[in-house]
Amino acid sequence: MTYHILISDPLSEEGMAPLTQADDFAVTVDTGLTEAEIIQKISNFHALLVRSQTTVTRAIMEAAPNLKVIGRAGVGVDNIDLEAATELGIVVVNAPDGNTNSAAEHTVAMMMSLARNIPQAFLALKEERWERKQHIGVELKGKTLGIVGMGRIGAEVAYRAKGQRMDVIAYDPFLTKDRAVKMGIGYGTLEEVLAASDFLTVHTPLLKETHHMISTEAFAQMKGGVQILNCARGGIIDEDALYEAIISGKVAGAALDVFEEEPAVHHKLLELPQVIATPHLGASTVEAQENVAIDVSKDVMQILQGGQAIHPVNFSSISPEVMRKIQPYFDLAEKLGAFLARTMPDAIEEVTVYYAGDLADQEVAPLTRNTVKGLLQRYLGNVNDVNATHLAKKRGITINEQKTSTTRGFTSLVTVEVKSATVTHQVAGTLVNGLGARIVKVDDYYVDVTPAGHMLLVRHKDQPGAIGRVGTLLAQYAVNIATMQVGRSNEGGDAIMMLTVDKEPQKEEVEGLKQLDDIFDVTAITI
Ligand SMILES: NC(=O)c1ccc[n+]([C@@H]2O[C@H](COP(=O)([O-])OP(=O)(O)OC[C@H]3O[C@@H](n4cnc5c(N)ncnc54)[C@H](O)[C@@H]3O)[C@@H](O)[C@H]2O)c1
Numbered sequence: 098m099t100y101h102i103l104i105s106d107p108l109s110e111e112g113m114a115p116l117t118q119a120d121d122f123a124v125t126v127d128t129g130l131t132e133a134e135i136i137q138k139i140s141n142f143h144a145l146l147v148r149s150q151t152t153v154t155r156a157i158m159e160a161a162p163n164l165k166v167i168g169r170a171g172v173g174v175d176n177i178d179l180e181a182a183t184e185l186g187i188v189v190v191n192a193p194d195g196n197t198n199s200a201a202e203h204t205v206a207m208m209m210s211l212a213r214n215i216p217q218a219f220l221a222l223k224e225e226r227w228e229r230k231q232h233i234g235v236e237l238k239g240k241t242l243g244i245v246g247m248g249r250i251g252a253e254v255a256y257r258a259k260g261q262r263m264d265v266i267a268y269d270p271f272l273t274k275d276r277a278v279k280m281g282i283g284y285g286t287l288e289e290v291l292a293a294s295d296f297l298t299v300h301t302p303l304l305k306e307t308h309h310m311i312s313t314e315a316f317a318q319m320k321g322g323v324q325i326l327n328c329a330r331g332g333i334i335d336e337d338a339l340y341e342a343i344i345s346g347k348v349a350g351a352a353l354d355v356f357e358e359e360p361a362v363h364h365k366l367l368e369l370p371q372v373i374a375t376p377h378l379g380a381s382t383v384e385a386q387e388n389v390a391i392d393v394s395k396d397v398m399q400i401l402q403g404g405q406a407i408h409p410v411n412f413s414s415i416s417p418e419v420m421r422k423i424q425p426y427f428d429l430a431e432k433l434g435a436f437l438a439r440t441m442p443d444a445i446e447e448v449t450v451y452y453a454g455d456l457a458d459q460e461v462a463p464l465t466r467n468t469v470k471g472l473l474q475r476y477l478g479n480v481n482d483v484n485a486t487h488l489a490k491k492r493g494i495t496i497n498e499q500k501t502s503t504t505r506g507f508t509s510l511v512t513v514e515v516k517s518a519t520v521t522h523q524v525a526g527t528l529v530n531g532l533g534a535r536i537v538k539v540d541d542y543y544v545d546v547t548p549a550g551h552m553l554l555v556r557h558k559d560q561p562g563a564i565g566r567v568g569t570l571l572a573q574y575a576v577n578i579a580t581m582q583v584g585r586s587n588e589g590g591d592a593i594m595m596l597t598v599d600k601e602p603q604k605e606e607v608e609g610l611k612q613l614d615d616i617f618d619v620t621a622i623t624i
């Protein structure tokens with residue numbers, strides 16, 4: 098099969114080599130398209146690769162029935178509608194490591210330019226003005242750099258700032274005292290960092306919580322004469338508040354690589370002499386572009402060929418070693434979910450998957466996703482392991498995962514319990530060497546059934562003749578029984594029959610079986 102890849106932003110040609118040189122991939126590069134143009138074009142593509150210029154909207158994804166993966170050659174995925182991608186079962190991958198150095202170096206370059214008025218002085222010189230006293234700067238040595246967001250780039254900026262002999266103080270909800278001490282930097286609350294900074298730089302993603310995190314109130318908490326940097330994302334700093342803070346003299350200068358709306362060519366901040374700016378160049382180096390293009394193309398190829406991505410954004414990644422151990426159970430997990438979906442008379446409210454034996458030591462989230470996929474697939478068309486848990490949660494279904502030591506003698510046991518407002522049902526399965534997936538327990542009854550093809554789950558009273566009546570009626574319907582298992586709670590009590598049959602039982606045939614003496618319920622299950 099040939100996979101069709103659309104690249105809608107400029108990406109490094111060298112970096113794209115893994116894709117362009119592979120046999121099964123046909124790459125189309127078409128940059129600068131509008132949303133409408135992408136919508137018109139995308140229906141046959143399996144992957145879309147972007148940088149930050151293309152905004153990947155729900156409408157684009159809905160126009161792309163074959164789209165399996167969106168690759169972001171860079172870190173920020175705020176230009177991709179992640180909720181829509183997850184809902185539509187499209188994997189989003191990014192390349193978070195490849196441009197860290199470049200973004201950190203750019204931030205430091207901007208800080209030094211800001212401190213020494215280099216762009217302003219250069220501009221004057223280009224305009225034939227030899228200005229010296231107008232561009233007296235400040236030293237970085239001994240100044241405090243406040244860093245908000247101590248992730249990959251924040252940390253690299255911190256190391257470089259220490260090289261400039263600056264004091265560094267950082268705020269990040271995940272920055273521990275231990276790590277701060279090891280890095281030789283200070284740490285504090287956001288308020289403490291704002292109050293201490295001579296230079297303040299932000300390195301968070303743009304999220305609901307970080308949108309306008311640096312606002313009028315935040316500027317009010319800062320020292321007079323503070324200098325501000327944003328080489329992360331437009332929108333983290335409230336641009337109107339920054340403008341006012343510069344006009345009032347509270348902020349001495351700002352260096353911006355990113356804007357709330359890009360391109361930002363006619364921006365009021367650019368009219369202020371205290372502001373220096375670049376057009377989103379943080380990741381624009383030969384090295385960074387090559388790195389991110391290589392990383393993202395490898396992940397896109399992996400996903401399209403049914404493998405695991407190294408940098409998935411909308412579902413978790415699993416190491417190849419763990420994958421090797423749990424992959425054989427994918428099919429079992431999905432079938433247990435599909436089996437239970439048929440047996441529930443009303444809306445599922447809660448799903449609990451219990452893992453025992455060898456599986457109890459593994460990362461099992463992908464198995465839970467496959468179970469939920471099996472449960473939902475009957476009712477919702479486009480369910481896959483990317484969107485399954487998301488779709489379930491959107492429908493108010495609680496999903497639990499538990500590891501237990503109760504193996505009932507099996508090497509590994511997966512038990513799925515599903516609750517609705519009226520009933521709770523359980524099914525347990527295992528893998529048998531050479532025989533594959535087996536259902537070994539339905540509710541309280543032990544059985545041994547291959548979960549495949551057409552099955553009948555008959556709940557009945559343990560009375561002589563009940564089994565015979567079912568067999569006779571099925572014979573009358575010309576439904577051949579392939580296998581039969583019977584389980585009972587106690588002699589003369591409740592019991593189940595699990596039959597596999599050679600053709601799908603019709604609705605009227607199931608109704609006919611339900612009318613037989615001592616039969617409580619009959620469910621036809623096709624997996
Ligand atoms: N200008 C560019 O060209 C360019 C290049 C690369 C990355 N970026 C941007 O830089 C940013 C950081 O990238 P990264 O690779 O370091 O990401 P990262 O995920 O490694 O780090 C982000 C950090 O922000 C922290 N954070 C999140 N919310 C926070 C909050 N409310 N307060 C404080 N900290 C918070 C997180 O805990 C995390 O440690 C992203 O927005 C990315 O898009 C820009």
Ligand SMILES: O=C(O)CC[C@@H](O)C(=O)O
Nearest residue numbers: 148149171172173380381
């Ligand atoms: O594509 C770019 O050049 C910008 C990338 C950068 O903003 C990122 O988030 O990785």
